[in-house]
Amino acid sequence: MALFDKLKGALSKTKTLLRTDVRDLFRSGEILDESRLAVFEKALIESDMGVAAADSIISELREQHGGRTVQIDAVWGTVKTQLRALLAGEGEARFDAADPLSPLQMAAGGPTVILVAGVNGVGKTTSIAKLAHFLQKNGRSVLLAAGDTFRAAAVEQLTLWSQRLGCEIVTKPQGSDPASVAYAGCERAAEAGIDCCIVDTAGRLQTHKNLMEELGKIRRVIEKRVPGAPQERLLVLDATTGQNGISQASSFSEAIDCTGIILAKLDGTAKGGVVVAIRQKMGMPVKYVGVGEKIDDLQVFDPDDFVEALFTT
Amino acid sequence: MFEGISQGIRGALSFIDRGRLTEGNIREGLRQVRQALLEADVHYDVATAFITRVTEQAVGDRVLKSLRPSEHIIGIVYQELALLMGGPANDSSLHLKRDGVTVVMMCGLQGSGKTTTCGKLAHMLRSRGVAPMLVAADLQRPAAIEQLKILGQQIGVPVYSEDPAQSSPVRVCRNALKEAKKAGDIRVLILDTAGRLHVDDALMRELIEIDNRCQPDQALLVCDAMTGQDAVNSARAFNEALELDGVILTKLDGDTRGGAALSVKAVTGVPIKFVGVGEQIDKLQEFHPERMADRILGMGDIRTLVEDAQRKFDEDEMRRAQEQLEKGEFTLDDFQKQMRQIKKLGSMGEIMKMIPGLGAVAEKMADMNPDQDLRQIDGMIGSMTAEERRNPRIIDRSRRNRIAQGSGTDPADVHKLLKDFDAMSGMMQKMAGMNMRQRMQAVKGMAEGGMLDPGAQLRKEKQRSKRGPMDVVKVREDRKKKRKEAKKQRKKNRR
Ligand SMILES: Nc1nc2c(ncn2[C@@H]2O[C@H](COP(=O)(O)OP(=O)(O)OP(=O)(O)O)[C@@H](O)[C@H]2O)c(=O)[nH]1
Ligand SMILES: Nc1nc2c(ncn2[C@@H]2O[C@H](COP(=O)(O)OP(=O)(O)O)[C@@H](O)[C@H]2O)c(=O)[nH]1
Ligand SMILES: [Mg+2]
Ligand SMILES: [Mg+2]
Numbered sequence: 139m140a141l142f143d144k145l146k147g148a149l150s151k152t153k154t155l156l157r158t159d160v161r162d163l164f165r166s167g168e169i170l171d172e173s174r175l176a177v178f179e180k181a182l183i184e185s186d187m188g189v190a191a192a193d194s195i196i197s198e199l200r201e202q203h204g205g206r207t208v209q210i211d212a213v214w215g216t217v218k219t220q221l222r223a224l225l226a227g228e229g230e231a232r233f234d235a236a237d238p239l240s241p242l243q244m245a246a247g248g249p250t251v252i253l254v255a256g257v258n259g260v261g262k263t264t265s266i267a268k269l270a271h272f273l274q275k276n277g278r279s280v281l282l283a284a285g286d287t288f289r290a291a292a293v294e295q296l297t298l299w300s301q302r303l304g305c306e307i308v309t310k311p312q313g314s315d316p317a318s319v320a321y322a323g324c325e326r327a328a329e330a331g332i333d334c335c336i337v338d339t340a341g342r343l344q345t346h347k348n349l350m351e352e353l354g355k356i357r358r359v360i361e362k363r364v365p366g367a368p369q370e371r372l373l374v375l376d377a378t379t380g381q382n383g384i385s386q387a388s389s390f391s392e393a394i395d396c397t398g399i400i401l402a403k404l405d406g407t408a409k410g411g412v413v414v415a416i417r418q419k420m421g422m423p424v425k426y427v428g429v430g431e432k433i434d435d436l437q438v439f440d441p442d443d444f445v446e447a448l449f450t451t
Numbered sequence: 452m453f454e455g456i457s458q459g460i461r462g463a464l465s466f467i468d469r470g471r472l473t474e475g476n477i478r479e480g481l482r483q484v485r486q487a488l489l490e491a492d493v494h495y496d497v498a499t500a501f502i503t504r505v506t507e508q509a510v511g512d513r514v515l516k517s518l519r520p521s522e523h524i525i526g527i528v529y530q531e532l533a534l535l536m537g538g539p540a541n542d543s544s545l546h547l548k549r550d551g552v553t554v555v556m557m558c559g560l561q562g563s564g565k566t567t568t569c570g571k572l573a574h575m576l577r578s579r580g581v582a583p584m585l586v587a588a589d590l591q592r593p594a595a596i597e598q599l600k601i602l603g604q605q606i607g608v609p610v611y612s613e614d615p616a617q618s619s620p621v622r623v624c625r626n627a628l629k630e631a632k633k634a635g636d637i638r639v640l641i642l643d644t645a646g647r648l649h650v651d652d653a654l655m656r657e658l659i660e661i662d663n664r665c666q667p668d669q670a671l672l673v674c675d676a677m678t679g680q681d682a683v684n685s686a687r688a689f690n691e692a693l694e695l696d697g698v699i700l701t702k703l704d705g706d707t708r709g710g711a712a713l714s715v716k717a718v719t720g721v722p723i724k725f726v727g728v729g730e731q732i733d734k735l736q737e738f739h740p741e742r743m744a745d746r747i748l749g750m751g752d753i754r755t756l757v758e759d760a761q762r763k764f765d766e767d768e769m770r771r772a773q774e775q776l777e778k779g780e781f782t783l784d785d786f787q788k789q790m791r792q793i794k795k796l797g798s799m800g801e802i803m804k805m806i807p808g809l810g811a812v813a814e815k816m817a818d819m820n821p822d823q824d825l826r827q828i829d830g831m832i833g834s835m836t837a838e839e840r841r842n843p844r845i846i847d848r849s850r851r852n853r854i855a856q857g858s859g860t861d862p863a864d865v866h867k868l869l870k871d872f873d874a875m876s877g878m879m880q881k882m883a884g885m886n887m888r889q890r891m892q893a894v895k896g897m898a899e900g901g902m903l904d905p906g907a908q909l910r911k912e913k914q915r916s917k918r919g920p921m922d923v924v925k926v927r928e929d930r931k932k933k934r935k936e937a938k939k940q941r942k943k944n945r946r
Binding site: 180183184185186188189257258259260261288289290291292294295297298299341343344345346376377378379380381382383385403405406407408409411412431 | 489
């Protein structure tokens with residue numbers, strides 16, 4: 139229940155928030171009619187899971203419980219099962235919360251390279267710092283490659299994190315070819331025997347074709363230097379993102395065949411429900427969630443906690 | 452991704468036209484419009500309220516009696532949406548003071564685009580002859596001060612900052628204000644605050660303190676256009692804390708429908724003033740409610756396109772092309788020139804998205820690379836002889852092979868180009884004699900296969916009756932004015 143606890147902690151800081159739960163929407167003994175279902179629909183939609191996913195859950199409810207006296211536990215059970223099924227997609231993607239590295243594919247020999255991408259401002263750089271910290275805590279040496287050579291002070295930002303982490307960083311001046319930074323990072327990691335090289339990239343909107351191609355090139359260049367790398371190609375998604383998250387996931391996957399999602403900024407009131415739709419449509423699993431701006435505000439994704447938190451406001 | 456609401460609406464309403472028109476199926480149609488709004492990230496309650504209002508109007512007599520009810524309903528939906536988003540008199544002014552320093556404070560969630568927008572706004576002000584100064588009040592995010600400094604340097608605008616270890620955001624802002632007043636020529640002070648969650652009480656208090664101590668004339672919320680349902684929560688909280696004066700919507704250069712705009716506007720009531728349409732410093736535009744309505748409804752941003760075209764198209768080139776067209780001559784030379792003009796406008800995909808009805812085409816093009824295609828076309832035409840360019844009909848298989856070789860393309864590409872050109876020159880000839888705007892409309896008409904034109908519908912509406920929609924505008928405006936007055940009063944009382 140790590141995530142849930144953290145969320146509760148974050149929320150209880152605030153005085154105004156009412157904590158309600160979808161279970162409160164139904165009182166035992168009430169008839170599950172359309173107006174009751176509408177209340178439920180609202181809760182589902184408000185999680186950003188999208189109309190299609192919400193509809194499929196509502197239909198299921200209607201079919202199984204419609205017009206009957208409601209048994210809260212049964213209704214709740216149906217919803218949870220539905221959502222877990224949606225989130226799990228093909229093949230259960232459950233990671234071991236006790237082993238924070240379990241979601242990552244690590245190279246047998248040579249450096250493991252992790253390429254991190256996403257649209258602007260979602261939390262890529264911060265998530266990289268958090269991930270590096272995870273790796274370090276688990277006895278892996280880390281090197282950062284400052285592949286965002288576009289945004290003002292992006293290199294400085296990652297450099298500051300590397301200093302806090304006490305890890306090596308490879309940089310080039312602003313405006314350099316990001317692929318060459320990635321290459322240099324892999325080269326350095328390979329030569330110095332560093333376990334993991336994490337490559338930061340500039341934020342880019344998935345509709346800018348040239349920038350998406352640039353991302354593909356970064357991946358190819360990495361592979362050229364370290365065969366089989368980057369083993370992990372993580373997409374960072376902002377939990378406040380709405381339905382555009384689906385377009386992000388599909389475009390970034392097309393460019394670099396993403397291996398998973400880091401869902402950042404789950405410490406706000408946003409639910410990040412769009413990952414339900416993403417999981418449903420393209421099977422991409424969430425691997426980590428970001429729950430704050432500090433270095434240890436990263437957690438392994440737990441579908442049960444996530445489903446629980448979806449309906450807690 | 453693109454079809455979104457327009458398809459929703461069209462699907463829903465075509466069914467109205469087919470079947471017998473009853474109140475029942477109007478409601479059913481609008482229910483589908485509501486779903487489309489939800490898909491565009493409009494908040495659940497906002498979408499529900501919106502549909503309730505539109506339904507009231509749509510089940511009225513006039514729609515039932517009108518010849519093409521679906522168009523009428525789309526007209527109402529579009530019009531209500533544009534009105535909700537600020538209407539024709541949307542206030543995108545920063546209300547700069549005549550004397551003294553106008554203080555503008557940017558606030559918002561982490562990563563929404565505050566710092567970049569500060570730079571863009573400073574750049575915009577300066578190009579209008581107003582001297583701004585930037586204030587680095589984000590002491591939280593690593594290298595945030597450095598980021599603002601670099602932006603300031605790029606555009607030649609002074610940046611006030613202090614050593615974060617020795618200062619606090621409130622202090623930085625107060626000292627900056629003193630500094631700006633001392634400098635004399637600074638007219639706008641732009642505060643770049645740290646991103647914060649609306650549920651973080653400590654950081655929200657800090658923001659309120661800056662608000663109290665520096666009394667910004669404009670408190671602006673910077674909001675990511677890709678935000679989903681949560682937009683209402685954060686916007687409401689920031690508005691309650693600061694009494695916002697406006698909203699800036701960022702990252703509209705992507706393919707988000709931007710339903711958050713409607714949500715934010717609905718819960719705060721303050722005008723959306725600007726939109727960010729790119730990472731570069733000049734990518735800030737005034738907000739236009741109708742364009743946003745177009746976008747949310749998936750009808751394309753025709754007005755932006757026309758304006759951009761008018762500004763960037765080379766006047767002379769256009770005039771010459773126009774003359775050619777009038778004569779009914781349109782050669783591959785002209786085609787190449789037009790293509791180059793289009794290139795100046797920006798990426799093809801961007802342009803396609805802006806043309807109503809071409810959203811679907813743009814989607815089909817997703818796996819192509821339009822900009823590279825433009826380069827290819829340029830190359831192919833460049834490899835033709837003057838004679839071939841004048842009279843493409845003479846291009847046979849061997850010529851085609853030669854052209855392909857010369858431009859490093861495939862003979863099939865050359866063939867396709869010639870076919871496209873054929874279609875295009877036909878279209879061009881049809882448009883001969885039209886001005887730019889008419890031409891865009893023609894393209895629009897073609898793209899929609901002669902389908903709905905909500906604009907036309909609105910125009911008709913106005914002619915038919917002086918009451919109705921215009922009254923709605925007026926009532927809204929009055930209400931807005933009253934709200935403004937009340938706010939001013941509140942602010943006065945606070946001071
Ligand atoms: N509350 C919260 N803030 C976060 C989280 N992750 C990142 N942030 C903040 O979000 C903002 C943007 O984070 P960055 O890591 O710079 O994001 P980015 O994707 O690298 O941004 P660009 O490189 O500018 O595209 C910063 O202010 C971070 O502190 C999170 O999990 N929770
Ligand atoms: N594509 C695009 N990116 C933007 C826009 N505005 C800001 N950004 C990017 O969004 C990211 C976060 O912006 P920043 O100004 O640092 O956000 P802040 O954390 O709110 O100060 C950066 O990568 C910016 O380049 C916009 O209108 N379009
Ligand atoms: Mg970054
Ligand atoms: Mg900033």
